Amino acid sequence: MPKVLLVDDAAFMRMRCAKLLTENGYSVDEAENGQDAVEKYQKIKPDLVLMDITMPVMDGLTAVAEIKKIDPEAKIVMCSALGQQNTVMSAIKAGAKDFIIKPYQPEKILSTIKRFVG
């Protein structure tokens, strides 16, 4: 089962997304901020990271850079709200593979994840 690390500070968003992913055969781990994500990434070695941008403690952009330092091959998809275009662009330059725009459409999330982890 492919492992997805879900990073979002809003428990509601994690809950909803985790439900969708587990129902579709992914194993889901959750992190509630960037720092938590970096730590969990090392422990879990997920196949894909879904990374929120605006978070306390460590934001998504910093977390992408940190994770890339640990694993240059890391597959990270940014979860962005409209209007965070510049940040997403920076994240892509820092090594994130793709992005999804909130509010999520279930098909979009699934098809994006599928592209990277099958």
Place this chain on the structure above:
Amino acid sequence: MGLNLDASPEELKVFLEEADEHFQTLEEDLIRLEKEEEFNEDLMQEIFRASHTLKGSSATIGHNRMAQLTHGMENVLDKLRKKQLTVTSDLVDIMFECLDCLKVLRDEILNDEESDLELGDILGKLGSVHDAAPGSDSPTTTQPAPDKTPGKQTEAKISIDLSWEERDTLANASERGLKPYVIQLLFDVELEMLAVRTFVTLMALNETGEMLKSNPSADEIEREQVTDTLVMLILMKDDEAKIREVISTLPNIAQYEIQPFNDNVTQGEVPSIQRVEKVGEAEAECDEAESGDRNKINEAKNKAPTAAKNNNAKKANRTVRVDVELLDSLMNLVGELVIDRTRLFQILGNLEANYEMDEVSQDLGRTSVHIARVTTQLQEQIMKARMLPVENLFNKFPRMVRDLSQKAGKEVDFVMTGQETELDRSIIEEIGDPLIHLLRNAVDHGIEPPDQRVAKGKPRIGQLKLQASHEENHIIITIKDDGRGIDPEVVKKSGVKKGMITEEQAKRLTDKEAINLIFMSGLSTVAKVSDVSGRGVGMDVVRNNIEKINGATEIDSAVDKGTEFKIKLPLTLAIIRALLVSIDKSVYAIPLSSVTETIRMQQDQIEYVNNQEVIVVRGKVLPLVRLKKVFRNSYDIEDRGKLFVVVVNLAGQQVGLVVDSLVGEQEIVIKTLGKYIGDVQGISGATILGDGNVALIVDVSNLIKKAAS
């Protein structure tokens, strides 16, 4: 009309909990932001995050109005964050108005019904604040639509300008076994974040080979100079099938074309790609792919339920919601048990006294002790279950104080401590209004306008403190300001003027007693009635409300130093400790919270002042109330030589209650007298004693008032 939200009940619960947290963050942080002189970046970020998360979550569940409002808030907050706007109280006002609207929108979810709240006004305010700020190409407004001038598309050819170096690379490509291809991509129309999508696509294709040139270039894309086309010249080992494979996995690409690049050409021109308005084939393909996906999703859904269930079980919360009524009835039942516990001991005592204890009665004794212990624990646990931190109540005060002080033109530093202190929820419900009233008074009458304060040599900003703390079996709530204080002379004058006391009485009043006059109904010392307070109703209501729940208020004030209100509250309403006394062989209960001491004294120690019986205790004159006279209407005062006096104290007033004898101290369960009997002067309720008899509970505040008049 239902809201038709796209979320399960559990999801909504999490959403609502989080929303409340964010509301709280916004409320607290906005007040801090306004107060702090230096711009606090971390605080600003936290505020921004709260509204940003709210926006995302509300859009996800499909609460469009909430998403719309939070979006507007975020726009303004972003300006603040980037220092393109400064924090003004007008702006904070608007934000608070937003917060109020958000709460209404939250309630829509609770009621599953759309409210009649109109967002137009507040959105307009947000919009004009936002537009007034410099650099208002908002990051959150939709980006300028991609250049759809058909020029590029109708042009039959596109040209690729190559530099000399690039031409060199191109010329040498075949030697390195690389073939050049021109890839032309057309993105979906009206794509959100087109620039990023273009960039991601560029990056993905870059991995298939060596990119020589792209139009727009990476730099241009970063600067958001994008159209809905992307042209790339790429050198690669593999043939175009590889490119097709990669492109097929990329999203949002409407059409594409791959052409081998003529390697003899140094200044290349290739036919340009045309957007086909309705591509039947492509769409059919698309539909197929999508429905295929959907089938898979359904399949997975059918496969997954066990996994999902396990997951849910793991995450199951360790708390449950319980109806308050259930807690009340549990408390009632425990109350009955507490009565029986007392009875059981009494029976046991009789048994031991009158019969020889055999094996069986000893067994009964042990079991009784055990039941008693369990009952005590049960009582404690249920009381705990009814406890809530006062935080829930206190939370709304900072905002209120801010609004009030702004309205009154005061500068107030409001500090709260001890929010974690826990109280029975029914008490929390009862003290809300009195606390609001006292805080209002403090802002409106207590704290002086800044200029007056400066003139008095006080700091410009007034201090207002709200504190909750635990003290033995009570909770103490204090409200303290450093304002102008209460002038006893003014209160006396006002009391005389309103005919509440005679001038004679006024002269005899101590300062403390005079200040306590403010608790009498109809007394207001404020010359002008304000919007906020001073209508002369209030302080008596405050005191009555608090005494109703067996609490007590104390006031301490000094002119120009400030005023302090101290509210003493019981931990629970249902069970109290009481001193049992007997009068004419029937037992009465006096709430222990108001008992200061008991005194045994001789009849001849009684003195008379204005025909009123008094005693002198440690130099202080204490009026006496003979309970026998009050409750039994018996005037014959037997001269038994000695008598017992229970000294009770409420709000600084002391009275000695004369009783026949003291019975003991005991936990009692308060029962109301019921509708048939109704209100009885001097009696606040009844309780059942260990021997099954009913004891009346003495209403101390009523008796003190009587003694005073």
